[in-house]
Amino acid sequence: MTSLYHDIIFGPVHSRRLGLSLGVNLLPTSSKLCSFDCIYCECGWNAEHTGGRRFNAREDVRTHLAETLRRMVAEGTPPDVITFAGNGEPTLHPQFEEIIDDTIALRNEICPSAKVSVLSNATQLHRDDVRRALLKVDNNILKLDSAFDETVRLMNNPQSATYSVRNVVDMMQLFEGQLTVQTMFLRGECNGRQVDNTTEREVSAWLDSQRPDSHAPLTYIEFFHSSNRVCFMALHKLEEYTRSNGLQVIVVVREEAAKIEPALRPYLSAKLSVAFDDDNKTFTAFGVQYVPFGVLIDAKNRAVWMGNTLQLTPDLLKSF
């Protein structure tokens, strides 16, 4: 079953990751328009949507968003986040940057506590205006389902023949850690073909692609929960190791981004990023029984140490 958003502004919806989320749809309200055609797309497949390929006008987006924000604030239910998503890929809009500027101005004026998020498939990162706009928002959430072109072709059906994961990852690195990578891990069959991006080869290559510095000798996956004060001690220690030992750190959390983001923001850098484990699969896959807990991975993607992060010492790091 597929569904389209029939308005420019939709929701709000309660997102486990983002909180109370007010949606903005820059794409047609009666059709889908996307540079991907993912096999799992909630909007349906591109071939089902051949008409109505018009973008919503910048002025209409601003007017509708202002009205809705004012109403929600007056009712005492301001959104936690304004999220660009909808019937396709928002960054395809030719005035995407201007619309982001309008949105930030409205947010600052009407609803200053709300974050601005963009859910994008990362196919437009070659455009300077799109990269500039994504650097202005609070949550720059970019899709990368696999490190292999052939798997992306199977899962996401990029509409451009020149799509290349290498190019996308290179562009992602220009954000210097100011991004969240979103991945749909799945296994199954579609149109008679096996699709599985959960194999060891896939996950290992995906993990490798996420390293801001792919030449870094060691990467640490830190499992974190904000209710545990010791996790903050561990995070502080890891931040030091990013500077003193060149460690790359990926912090895995299963809390709402809206709730956790203010606490983690001071620690973020090109060497320390956050991954959201929405469905608990990463915690489960690593058998996490307690936090702070972490796994140290070497340049060949081998887990060389795991345990309580407070027991990770500079001498231990140097021994690998």
Ligand code: SF4
């Ligand atoms: S990128 Fe999003 S909107 Fe586009 S096809 Fe994939 S799931 Fe659908």
